[in-house]
Amino acid sequence: MQFVWGAAGRKSGGEESHHAGDLGHLDEKAAADALRFHRSFAAYEPTPLRALDHLAQEWGVGGIFVKDESYRFGLNAFKVLGAAYAIGCCLSQRLGIPIDEASFELLRSAEAKQKLGTITFVTATDGNHGRAVAWAAQQLGQKAVIYMPKGAAQERVEAIQQTGAEVIVTDGNYDEAVRLSSRMAEQHGWQVVQDTAWEGYTEIPRWIMQGYTVMAAEAIAQLQEKTGRTRPTHVFLQAGVGSMAAAVLGYLVNRFADDPPLAVIVEPAAADCMYRSALSPDGSPYAVSGDLHTIMAGLSCGEPNPFAWEILREHAAAFVRCPDYVAAQGMRLLAAPLGGDPRVVSGESGAVGIGVLAELIRDGRQAELRERLQLGADSVILCFSTEGDTDAGQYREIVWDGKHARPSQDR
Missing domain, CATH: 3.40.50.1100 (Rossmann fold)
Known part of the structure; x- marks a missing residue:
């Protein structure tokens, strides 16, 4: 697992950032408009926010919360x-x-x-x-x-x-x-x-991102109701073209402008266009080509949404690329919870955030990133399980049979 700092992470180290991503279309009014529209569907219900209290205690953090999008409109995913x-x-x-x-x-x-x-x-x-x-x-x-x-x-x-x-x-x-x-x-x-943009095609991708802000607005309302906490301190967001990650982060930056959560953007190593874009000397988006083969099918994207990249470039703390076993580990952790924690059925793209968090907490080689992100007893961490078992056969192979286990040299 490898990481590179984003602008929000570099700021804490004294470096200056450059361009500000356009956040005007991801504010609380946009989220409220999208939420009102979704509520007009008879099938609308907020998806659950799961509190993993036993896992948080095990890992020495203040709280771990997972937004379970497998319940969204009966479609098993947030999209x-x-x-x-x-x-x-x-x-x-x-x-x-x-x-x-x-x-x-x-x-x-x-x-x-x-x-x-x-x-x-x-x-x-x-x-x-x-x-x-x-x-x-x-x-x-x-x-x-x-x-x-x-x-x-x-x-x-x-x-x-x-x-x-x-x-x-x-x-x-x-x-x-x-x-x-x-x-x-x-x-x-x-x-x-x-849900990505190109020259001459910009309006609908913005609408899609506004729709995604409902997930973030629900999560914050649920967090406040469950715990009395105003906001999370950290948020882990998976990226394909980046639209979901940028929509959620843009909403959180607008909502908590004075002290936004630290955002970690996670991707599969085989489709790491955001990670590579973060390494770009001039801050321009970088396209990855080829088969982009990964178990995280929903994140198997090589070309960033340029709108999303502008937001992530400026407001993310870190970008992480990880092997498939990290997502598989996240699936198993959520499927077999500690103590009385609720079980979350999370697919490959949904579980990678909790998988990356597990690596940061448990793997001594990740100490630099863990310490720089100030993950500790006061941390309130929000992850989004963006899908359930949308490929049920592969879900069973990973969770039941241990497919995509951590290689022995990485243990």
């Missing part, structure tokens, strides 16, 4: 927060009404359908985002076409197909699937709903 809100914003814009006046009932009404006609939403996905787009399109009476990279788990393909969407598994990696979906949208007049 629908961004997809549904972005599609809602898109439909509202076409109807000429502000999103704060829109609702599920209005957007699905016969009057809206008559004005809108049938719209096909298209995206590329490793699984969770595509299922979210497909589900949201179905719920709102529209269509979806989903492109997936080679090697996509059959269970994830079938879960998307069950929403009525068309699914195409490509011969390329995730980033190539993104480009293909964009070309198909141009050819067929479809609407792209992708």
Whole structure:
């Protein structure tokens, strides 16, 4: 496991940072608008915030909290927060009404359908985002076409197909699937709903990020209710293209501007575009190419969302790249909790944050990062389990059979 400091980490060492990422669209009002829209869905409920008190005591920290997104809208992952809100914003814009006046009932009404006609939403996905787009399109009476990279788990393909969407598994990696979906949208007049941005495509990625802030707003409200604490001191955020991590961190920096939590951004070593971007001398985003093979399918992304990177570059404390066994360890820790701690069923991309925390606490080789981050008795740590067992077969192989165990030389 390797790390590099972000601007927030360097500030504590006396170094100056440079550019400020744009946080204006990730404030409390944006989160409130997104939350109001999601509440208009009958299936909406806040996902649980799990307190791992026994684990915190074992590791000598003040508290460990895990936001369990496996309960989100029955879809086993958080992605629908961004997809549904972005599609809602898109439909509202076409109807000429502000999103704060829109609702599920209005957007699905016969009057809206008559004005809108049938719209096909298209995206590329490793699984969770595509299922979210497909589900949201179905719920709102529209269509979806989903492109997936080679090697996509059959269970994830079938879960998307069950929403009525068309699914195409490509011969390329995730980033190539993104480009293909964009070309198909141009050819067929479809609407792209992708959680990364490029030249000429910026509005929908911002809406998606605003949707993700609901997860952070819920977590802070639950933390305050459970403990009376105002905020976490540390937050561990996994990054693929970086949209979720930047959305949550942007919201927290806006909410706690005078003393934001220290954020650790974690990635698989095989798809470490944020880590490599943090090493860039001029602060520009760095794209990683190739197969990007990792068990963390939802994080197997080689090209950063440029909006997200600006926020993470300026406001993250550290960037960590880790081998797959770290995520597997996190899955097993959450599946077999200490004492009376609640069990969390967390998939490969969901558990990597707690896996990295375990390495920082337990591995003496990580002492420098642990001490610089001031992880200790007063630390209140927030992690986001962004998915459940979305690939149930692989989940069992890892949790039951010990697949992807720590290599003997690293023990």
